[in-house]
Amino acid sequence: MSLQAAPLLPLSAAFAGGIVAASWVAPGPVAAIGLAAMLLALAAAALAGGLDRLAMVLLVFTVAALGLLRAASPHLPADHISRLTLGRGATIEGRLVEEPLRWAPDRTRLVLEVEAVREGFEHRSANGRIQVTVYGEMDPLAEGQRIALEPRLHPPTGFRNPDVFDYAAQLRRDGILLVGSARADRVTVLGADAPRWPVRVKRWAVATIGRWLPESSAALLAGLLLGERSALPREIDEAFRRAGVYHILAVSGFNIALLASSVFLSLSLLGVPRRLTAVVAGIVVVGFACVVGGQPSVLRATVMGLLLLLGVLLERESQLMNALALAGLALLVWNPTDAREPGFQLSFAATLGIVYLTPGATASLGAHGWPRWLAAAVAVSLGAQLAVMPVMLVHFNQLSIIGVAANLAVVPLAGAVTTIGMLALLVAAASEAAAGLLFEVLWLLLVGLRAVVWAAAAVPAAMIHVPAPTWGAVAAWYGVLALLPYVRALPWARGVAAGLLVLVSALSVWPWLKPHDGKLRVTFLDVGQGDAAFVEVPGGPRLLIDGGPGGARRFDVGERVLAPFLWNRAVTRLDVVGLSHDDLDHAGGLPAILRHFRIGEFWEGGRWHPGSEEVLAALARSRIPRRVLNEGERLWMGDALVRVLNPDGRTPASPNDDSLVLRLDWRGISLLLTGDLGWPGEARVLRSGAALRALVLKVGHHGSRFSSTEAFLGAVQARMAVISVGARNSFRHPTPEALARLEAAGARVYRTDRDGAVIVESDGVKLWVTRWARGTTDVFDLDGERPVDARP
């Protein structure tokens, strides 16, 4: 593999590098233009002076500067929705850009391309994208329809926790600068559902598949053929992830190559001339790309496929690497924010790995006496897996152990399913009866595919979760891969690669070996409206109290926030998972935690209410020992003592007043976790005569005015109070009444809606409280219990 064969690769890489660099060095547009112009002038001078090599290097840097420029945030037009000041009651008209996502019968999420804004009699045009959640039952809507609604809009915030994916940044990448909510009775449909042909074809295909196949198999086939995964059951989705074969559920080069080669083969067999065949295959590929949509992996595969077909048309040999570089350049020029999309990175990394590593790997496996077909299959699987490994780790903390082996079995099966599936859809357009037989074959193959994936996922440690690697480790890993084809021939390459590999290993195992800093650390995570607190006791024990909101068909905080937070801390085992009470803003995220982590035991107050069946089922499935706690119990966690203050197990009480109330003591530091305890519960705890005085109080019920009574706060005398609450929640927590009482009691208030995650740390002498979203830390001396300084 030499660079002469891929002249576009350095330019493409430089452009991508410029885009990525833009997030660290952000020069003003004038400075960036000046830099690019200067580099260009230097390159021209070098060329004129006969220094061709220098000119070439300067050209690459110029392109990098262009990437930097392209990535700079664009100027928003004056009529962009985020620049308009909208009064209440303003109506926004727009077109749905994707199919509405139904979280629940009365909750639907819409993404709207804004066209106009109406306020009173004033009607003006506007643009930009907004994402609106509609509450209430609504007539079905579809992509492409025009609607008008009255939303309340605000900039997205996301969940602000250490090392957790930034939802707001992802929305910004998708061009959504405002999100909001609206009531269903204020949504007006302006146009009938008259979608363009690709949408109609896709809907017809999904409906046809659903008519002929049972539910799970139909959902899987829709994923394989069309990348439509929304109906896929969670268990099957997770099995594909665990087995390391999730990529076949996204439309990629795999589908495009199978489609193009099927068309090519069948037309050649019919005796159609070669050039005409290439043209027809090109048209089919473009049509297919329109139907399945414009994800980066589809666009990449389409551009590369068309280039290969163009090669056939012009009777030239195509260079895969060059085609890949061109596809990358085209996509990034079109949409520079793609460079940070996991889908873009996975697609290009996998293709690069296959193109770059496969020839050498096939040759060396063949030299060891492997049969040619097996060597080629293993080499492709290995090349792709090695190249995507850092991307999977950075975004998903997933390290697939079984992936290379699983792909060997899964890819041929998936190939057969995809080919026959396309054929079945084609036949179904003509004759449903004949297609029925093909769908029977497909069902058999799909069940076989699921069986293989299920078996691979059931292997112990098929996939492990590890902390996201540092930039240094990622760079070193790609250095190793770049040197791989040369290690047999060049001794120095062998040495450097070995050195880098040692560096990668050292950087990767460091989080596991890092000694504990000996501090008690309690992290109140920003989970929106809900509770989740992670407690680390020096010496090892780790507790998670409550799991935030979550569950099927909604944003699962357990899966998307808590699990990555824990994985990035090299936590795979929790000694205790506690649940204050079974409301879904405390329990909803727990099923994901129960699935992903090894857990010592589960603490609960013992009462369950309708609505939390899913959590109970997950608990039963996980077979974790359960401990029902009652007032007066004392448990040691390492050096820390946990005392149970509520419930007493006798007094009938509302679910909130039945909350598990825990008090944790470690070296004179005391912490009171009150769940959603309301005033009757507080009165009961006061009557019980338990010691309440605590340094840090987790304020009851998100700061509701029916909690945190004066008497209770007076008994606790907390110096710091943490309110776990979501911004703009519909309950209007925290209430001014509760805040006033906390202030009167002399507590310093920290709120997850404003401060992001609140991290309380102590070594027994001092205590630090960090507001994660603000990046500030208050330091308290525990003798005086007042701040000694506040460092930024």
Added chain:
Amino acid sequence: MAGAAWHARRTMLYTRPQLKLLLALAAIFLVGLAVREWRAGFPAAADRLERFDREDVPPATPLIARPPAPPPQPRADHGVAAQPPGAPSADPPLVVRVAKSPPPAAPLDLNSASADELARLPGVGLGLAQRILDERTRRGRFESPEALRHVLGLGPKKLAAIRDLVTVVDAP
């Protein structure tokens, strides 16, 4: 090439690659026929196969009853000890089995229920029960349990919790 030689004979209709494709298609349709016969003959087995990797549907019975409180037991594993560290204990893991409460009796008819009966629903107190009765008086009768949405203090969450416990009996 053999294919060309065969093709040269007048009796040969297809080239070798064409034959391969046609045979493969015929085989696929044959397998399809066989699978269809089998699925029609053994629908239960086919359904089991289709659902082999799905998790069982969670039990529909909610647990409301509190289990008998276990006596506080010392434990030493999982880093959790009921005594200060250093005092080991070898009790087996304590698994608390939560008894399932019997399924609710017949659903409550919203149009004939009294305030007391309504207040026995989870999450419904006497105040809310009275507001439900007020709403019933205002409307005449509830057409469906979903109409409870209009009662102040009965949000979607609470409605979902009691949805299966209430009903509306058709007017006589």
